[in-house]
Every structure is written in C-alpha cells, then in structure tokens.
Amino acid sequence: MSTFGLVLHYNNRYLLVGTTSVAQIHRQSVPLIGTLDNPSTFDSVRFSEPTNGTDFVPISFYTLRNCSSSAAFIDVEINEMVIVNFGSSTDKSKAVTELYLARNTTIIVGVITDIIPTYATNHCVAFLLVYDDFTNYINFVSNSEELENNFYHKECIVNEDSQTMNISFNTPSYYYIGVYTDIPTEANTFSLHFLGTFFQYNISNRNAGCSIDSIVAFLSCEFSPNTNSMSKETCIVGSVPPSITSLGIKGSNVNFYTAVVSATKSVIYSSLPIIIVVCIICIVSSTYCCCWCYQTKTKDRYFLH
Structure with a gap:
C-alpha cells in the first residue's frame, strides 16, 4: 500500500537478515550475529533458534556501537595445556580445544611427544587439524569416513620430542582443533600447549537486550534497540556460556530478523520532505x-x- 509514493511499513513484520552458526564450547564465546546499517529505521530485532534438528545453545544478545573500532574488543589471554591420548588402533581422531576469534589472530602451539624410533625425524606421526565448520568437526571427532577433509588448516606433527607451530586465523569465526594420526598405538600421547592473546567483543558494560536460555520455552526473543544512542555502525553480538564438560560442545543456528518502523513513524519520516x-x-x-x-x-x- 502506498500514498503519494510513500511506502507504509507495518509493525511486527519481520525481515530475515541472516543466519549465523553458534556453538557452546568449553569457554565463553561472543560471536557476531549481524549488523544494523541504519538502526533508526528499525523498531525491534528478533532472534530464533530451530526447534528441532540441531542442539539447543543458550545465548544472550547485545548491541554494540562502532563494531570495527578497537574499543569494541577486549584482549583474552590463552595459556592452555591439553593432553591427547591414543590407545586404540581404531581411535585415530581426538578433539583438542575450541575458540571463537573475533579478529585476525595468531596462536602459538607447542607440541611435546615421544619419538618413535622406527620413523624418520621429519616423518608426520600426526596432524593438527583446524576446522571452521561445526558439522565437519563433529564428523572428524566421530571417526567418520574422510576424517581429514574440509579442514581450515592442517599442520604436520613431526617425529621429534618437541616442536612449535604458529597458526594464523584470518577470519572471524569459531575454530575447532583436533589431532589425527594413522598410527595411533605408536604415537600414543601428545601434550599440546596453546599460548597467545585473542580478541573478544567487549560486553562488560552492556545489558543484554534479550536471551534464549531455556529449551522448554519457545526458542526466540526480541527487543527494541536504543536507536537514539546508536551510530550507523551498529552490530548485534551474542554471549554463549561455557559448556558443561561432560556434555561436550553443541552447535545451532541463530536466525536474525529486523522489524521496520511503525506505519505512523514511517509516514512521518518519509513525509518530511513534503x-x-x-x-x-x-x-x-x-x-x-x-x-x-x-x-x-x-x-x-x-x-x-
């Protein structure tokens, strides 16, 4: 419907902006959900997770201004030691750790393992594999076929007692790290030390707009952003709490919707020139x-x- 060439928009008419993969990993993550190019044109935003087919991931949503500026991030140090044990000839892939990186990051990985006398020093006794896709990583961990396919990065673990790797992550994303070997009983045990600093969106002084925190309730929430305090560069991020270790990691999708301003506001704004x-x-x-x-x-x- 239009009058004098002015398009009228109606309340509660949401437009799907995009879908973002989120995961509940063993540390808190704050993934980017989406951006609002012109916040003042929206009455509200809405988020939902599928009610079936994927895991439920609890998440709270926050608005941030100037998302690309340094003030939008905080530094998080990582100093983590993980022991990986292979004790079966059929157990060739192991989960190691997970990260959400909001900016380009380089992580140092120190690896300590026992030397296998029957192999040369430069022989790859195992591989450190990094995935940026949750489904591919779950397939890798579950020992499905094509264990080494569809990875983001692959690093050779040579037959030496210690070595150091510098792994660069160039895209904001979740990253899932594991170890693969085709000689599990010979390789046996690896000690991996992750060291570095990565960026996380800073939500320390913010209040959540809304949350999806119960699988019992309808898996959606919505709120009206305070557009008066927002610049044109505004983003929505989500805070996901750490997973319970015994339950492992879980993944889901978040649909992001926006609702344009009400009919009255739209007519007023669009009629201003006239x-x-x-x-x-x-x-x-x-x-x-x-x-x-x-x-x-x-x-x-x-x-x-």
Whole structure:
C-alpha cells in the first residue's frame, strides 16, 4: 500500500537478515550475529533458534556501537595445556580445544611427544587439524569416513620430542582443533600447549537486550534497540556460556530478523520532505500576503489624505 509514493511499513513484520552458526564450547564465546546499517529505521530485532534438528545453545544478545573500532574488543589471554591420548588402533581422531576469534589472530602451539624410533625425524606421526565448520568437526571427532577433509588448516606433527607451530586465523569465526594420526598405538600421547592473546567483543558494560536460555520455552526473543544512542555502525553480538564438560560442545543456528518502523513513524519520516516544502510555500505565501496587505493599506491612507 502506498500514498503519494510513500511506502507504509507495518509493525511486527519481520525481515530475515541472516543466519549465523553458534556453538557452546568449553569457554565463553561472543560471536557476531549481524549488523544494523541504519538502526533508526528499525523498531525491534528478533532472534530464533530451530526447534528441532540441531542442539539447543543458550545465548544472550547485545548491541554494540562502532563494531570495527578497537574499543569494541577486549584482549583474552590463552595459556592452555591439553593432553591427547591414543590407545586404540581404531581411535585415530581426538578433539583438542575450541575458540571463537573475533579478529585476525595468531596462536602459538607447542607440541611435546615421544619419538618413535622406527620413523624418520621429519616423518608426520600426526596432524593438527583446524576446522571452521561445526558439522565437519563433529564428523572428524566421530571417526567418520574422510576424517581429514574440509579442514581450515592442517599442520604436520613431526617425529621429534618437541616442536612449535604458529597458526594464523584470518577470519572471524569459531575454530575447532583436533589431532589425527594413522598410527595411533605408536604415537600414543601428545601434550599440546596453546599460548597467545585473542580478541573478544567487549560486553562488560552492556545489558543484554534479550536471551534464549531455556529449551522448554519457545526458542526466540526480541527487543527494541536504543536507536537514539546508536551510530550507523551498529552490530548485534551474542554471549554463549561455557559448556558443561561432560556434555561436550553443541552447535545451532541463530536466525536474525529486523522489524521496520511503525506505519505512523514511517509516514512521518518519509513525509518530511513534503512537509518542509509545504511549510516553505506557506511561509512565502503568508509573507507575500502580509506585504500586499501592507502596501494596500498604505495606498488607501495616501488617497484619503
């Protein structure tokens, strides 16, 4: 429906902006959900997770201004030691750790393992594999076929007692790290030390707009952003709490919707140019009329005298 070429928008009419993969890993993560190019044009935002087919991931949503500026991030140090044991000839892949990296990051990985005398020093006794896709990682961990396919990064663990790797992550994303070997009983045990600093979105001084925190309730929530305090560069991030170790990691999708301003607001905003033109015409007309009346009265007085 339109009037004088002005499009009317209605309340509660949500438009899907995009879908983002989220995961509940063993540490808190704050993934980017989406951006609002012009926040003042939206009455509210809405988020939902599928009610079936994937895991439930609890998540709270926050709005941030100037998402690409350094002030939007905090530094998080990682100093983590993980022991990986292979004790079966059929157990070739092991989960190691997970990260959500909001900016380009380089992590140092120190590896300590026993030397296998029957192999040369430069022989790859195992591989450190990094995935940026949750489904591919779960397939890897579950020992499915094609264990080494669809990875983000692959690093050789050579037949030495210690070695160091520098792994660069160039895209904001979840990253899932594991170890694979085709000689599990010979390789046996690996000690991996992750060291470095990565960026996380800073939500320390923010209040959550809404949360999806119960699988019992309908898996959606919505809120109205405070658009008066927002710049054009505004983003929505989600805070996901750490997983319970015994339950492992879980993945889901979050659908992000926006609702445009109400019909009344839309008409007012879109009608402003016409209103301004009408006001100018009225002012000019009233000024002209006043001048004409003044001149007429002046002439009348002249003739009377």
